Amino acid sequence: MGEAPAFIVDDLLGDYPNGLGLKSKGHQTAVDAGHKTYVIGDTDGESALIGVKVLEKSTGEWIIPAVLGTKPQSSKRLSALILNGDRILILKGGSAHDDCFWFLEVDTPFVREQRNKLGTEVVAWSRGVVGDTKMPIVISGPSGVGKGTLIAKLMKEFPSTFGFSVSHTTRAPREKEQNGVHYHFSERSVMEKEISSGKFLEFASVHGNLYGTSVEAVEVVADAGKRCILDIDVQGARSVRASSLEAIFIFICPPSFEELEKRLRARGTETEEQMQKRLRNARAELEQGKAPGLFDHILVNDDLETCYKSLKKLLGLDQVVHSILESAPLLVNLPQDHSVSKIGQKIVIGSKEASENRFVLDLTSLKGGAPGRTRGLQMYSSDSWSNGLNGHI
């Protein structure tokens, strides 16, 4: 039996007669999900971050769950409502547009997987992001095939479109490699600890070293409004395929094995022993890369310019950019005192100070989620909704 906290749950549940399973008072809010009540907010009166406690209603037991993901900063006005029984939408009053919507996942596939793995109650935070970002691009292929060269060309030609996911690795830096730019060079013991704490989206042992993509590495690129490029091995590609991160998967092949060896030797960055290891692994990678269902596209990097053109073509970069015609997402800061009501997948948010100020938060096209951000939230003013969008409820 867990120790009862200093507060009594009925005390903190002010009545919200809106039938949403939503009750709130001041710095805390409580939400029912199945046989559990989640108390979210300033749970210990000390932390600057939002805390979570879980009441198992059948036993009256309080549980302090393992909390995964970046925790949001506290807010004086929290509203919360349960969505699909597996995640709680938290609205932080008085917060900026990039910090006002958060999801606390309580029973999503990721949370269930982590619960089984850790053998304890688990919840996971995921920040909500208004608008869409384009799917990340996963690029794989054997060592020396030209992945880095192709990615560098893409980033040089389209610096504001693409951002590179900087992986962690335990391998030693090469002469021209910079920490934090090409890789985050790490100690094995540190990286292993971070892997077990859930910091990584995927990781693999490649050519005798550990390599991994942190959740943060992908999110900083998306937060900068750029499309993320991941240069990872085939095992990593398989892990990403199995994760909640939707991506486009491209495999780069050499024109021949002999040419691959020639390029690797000409690059001159590996010892003979390392090179032999990479060439041995290349045979297996080439087999796996061609396995059906893993990669969406296979490109042969024979002539560099031809391959680069094909890469741009499949990424739609050879077409006229239509983005000028696409309207930018509506970004609004959430008023401190606000009301929320839920109609289907739409949340109507009102300001208590200015009654004419109402917005609709549309959750129809949510994407992603923990580990990482929840994207695809749409915001529009309630005027545009009542002027013809109501039919879509």
Ligand SMILES: Nc1nc2c(ncn2[C@@H]2O[C@H](COP(=O)(O)OP(=O)(O)O)[C@@H](O)[C@H]2O)c(=O)[nH]1
């Ligand atoms: N799974 C995984 N593989 C990675 C990651 N970062 C790099 N790799 C892969 O590790 C392999 C070795 O990379 P690197 O040491 O830079 O050597 P290179 O391929 O010869 O340039 C390549 O196949 C990379 O695609 C990562 O974060 N995760």
Ligand SMILES: Nc1ncnc2c1ncn2[C@@H]1O[C@H](COP(=O)(O)OP(=O)(O)O)[C@@H](O)[C@H]1O
């Ligand atoms: N199409 C190509 N033809 C000839 N050499 C190439 C081609 N693409 C890349 N290279 C060269 O091959 C070497 C390996 O390329 P790199 O981008 O480092 O491969 P990877 O990142 O896949 O290990 C580099 O020296 C690069 O300049």
